[in-house]
Amino acid sequence: MDYATEFSMDRRPRKRPKLAWELPQTHSKAHSGIYCGQEFASATTSYGTLRVLPDHTGFSIKGLAEKGSPQWRDDDKDGHYVFALGENLTSRYKILNKIGEGTFGQVLECWDRETREMVAIKVVRSVKKYREAAMLEVDVLQLLGKYDRNGSRCVQIRNWFDYRNHICIVFEMLGPSLYDFLRKNSYRPFPVDLVRELGRQLLESVAFVHDMRLIHTDLKPENILFISPEYVKVPDYKVMFRSPKEGVSYKRLPKSSAIKVIDFGSTSYEHQDHNYIVSTRHYRAPEVILGLGWNFPCDIWSIGCILVELCSGEALFQTHENLEHLAMMERVLGPIPQHMLKRADHAAEKYVRRGRLNWPEGAVSRESIKAVLKLSRLPVCNIF
Numbered sequence: 059m060d061y062a063t064e065f066s067m068d069r070r071p072r073k074r075p076k077l078a079w080e081l082p083q084t085h086s087k088a089h090s091g092i093y094c095g096q097e098f099a100s101a102t103t104s105y106g107t108l109r110v111l112p113d114h115t116g117f118s119i120k121g122l123a124e125k126g127s128p129q130w131r132d133d134d135k136d137g138h139y140v141f142a143l144g145e146n147l148t149s150r151y152k153i154l155n156k157i158g159e160g161t162f163g164q165v166l167e168c169w170d171r172e173t174r175e176m177v178a179i180k181v182v183r184s185v186k187k188y189r190e191a192a193m194l195e196v197d198v199l200q201l202l203g204k205y206d207r208n209g210s211r212c213v214q215i216r217n218w219f220d221y222r223n224h225i226c227i228v229f230e231m232l233g234p235s236l237y238d239f240l241r242k243n244s245y246r247p248f249p250v251d252l253v254r255e256l257g258r259q260l261l262e263s264v265a266f267v268h269d270m271r272l273i274h275t276d277l278k279p280e281n282i283l284f285i286s287p288e289y290v291k292v293p294d295y296k297v298m299f300r301s302p303k304e305g306v307s308y309k310r311l312p313k314s315s316a317i318k319v320i321d322f323g324s325t326s327y328e329h330q331d332h333n334y335i336v337s338t339r340h341y342r343a344p345e346v347i348l349g350l351g352w353n354f355p356c357d358i359w360s361i362g363c364i365l366v367e368l369c370s371g372e373a374l375f376q377t378h379e380n381l382e383h384l385a386m387m388e389r390v391l392g393p394i395p396q397h398m399l400k401r402a403d404h405a406a407e408k409y410v411r412r413g414r415l416n417w418p419e420g421a422v423s424r425e426s427i428k429a430v431l432k433l434s435r436l437p438v439c440n441i442f
């Protein structure tokens with residue numbers, strides 16, 4: 059398993075391993091329904107091998123037939139599509155910007171010449187396992203789109219196509235993620251009324267997904283997007299009161315609280331085998347860590363972690379290690395019940411000793427023990 063992407067320079071995990079594809083899953087071959095695009099006439103320019111080439115809007119258009127595709131060029135070493143801003147992705151979409159990068163590929167802001175609107179296109183890496191996972195994502199998105207009649211809960215798929223060995227999924231364009239917002243606000247918490255509203259919408263969205271007998275498995279602030287990018291700046295009196303010398307401080311508030319859930323790349327059907335590791339570390343449920351098998355509740359656990367984070371500004375369980383993570387859960391929520399610890403699988407049984415969590419005895423360092431002690435109990439009764 060490739061955990062290299064779980065960490066980042068930031069103080070929160072940015073990425074996690076995508077594990078769904080490690081399972082022997084099968085998916086239907088028929089993916090008709092929306093539209094399967096094709097590559098059109100190739101043109102003449104030649105570029106270097108950088109993944110994102112500099113913005114030569116004029117240059118790239120000059121060398122291309124206006125609606126053609128650029129000359130074929132190799133993918134980068136990880137199978138990412140190499141492009142230049144301003145050029146075409148099929149004759150229909152013009153690449154304007156890169157807005158995200160994930161395990162699966164890159165997300166590009168594009169102009170859709172046909173519908174005359176901006177769209178976000180996930181261009182998946184040309185690697186077999188990611189291509190397969192992308193087709194599963196398309197299946198899930200189509201299913202959700204069919205039943206989410208007003209399209210208000212989950213990101214909507216507009217189209218998909220296979221372009222130069224890259225599955226491209228076209229989405230409606232949304233705004234920044236809850237994580238982007240926190241970051242731009244220097245990790246200052248959201249007002250509690252806003253968190254309540256976000257929580258309501260999130261629960262409704264996830265209830266809808268669960269009603270479809272699907273489990274998202276990767277809920278996190280990065281995967282919840284405001285629909286609109288608009289925000290207002292308001293004075294932050296708390297900061298001004300704390301450090302008056304620094305003068306007026308501002309924080310951003312979204313103009314609209316409407317959100318949607320994205321990234322169905324790890325979504326699992328209820329009837330599938332659920333023993334592999336899911337979720338980004340900080341939002342991972344105890345049953346996942348203990349290898350007990352998981353189901354719908356793992357999404358609810360993630361929502362709980364997200365809501366606490368929105369209220370505090372910081373991830374609740376800031377850890378990268380299983381035993382420390384379980385100890386943090388006990389510290390915050392009370393003891394993990396015996397019936398769960400008893401069923402810990404082969405990989406996790408080392409975290410349990412004489413029927414209880416092997417903590418602090420099993421801690422790897424004093425710092426680890428301190429990190430757990432720093433957390434305080436949530437003012438709720440024992441959750442387990």
Ligand SMILES: Nc1ncnc2c1ncn2[C@@H]1O[C@H](COP(=O)(O)OP(=O)(O)OP(=O)(O)O)[C@@H](O)[C@H]1O
Pocket residue numbers: 072073074157158159160161162163165178180213229230231232233235276280281283320321322323
């Ligand atoms: N519809 C959209 N509108 C605007 N931005 C989007 C949209 N979809 C994705 N993004 C941006 O692209 C980023 C990556 O998208 P996504 O999470 O779907 O990719 P991924 O490869 O599955 O990522 P990860 O490895 O984090 O699971 C998001 O965090 C978001 O910033």
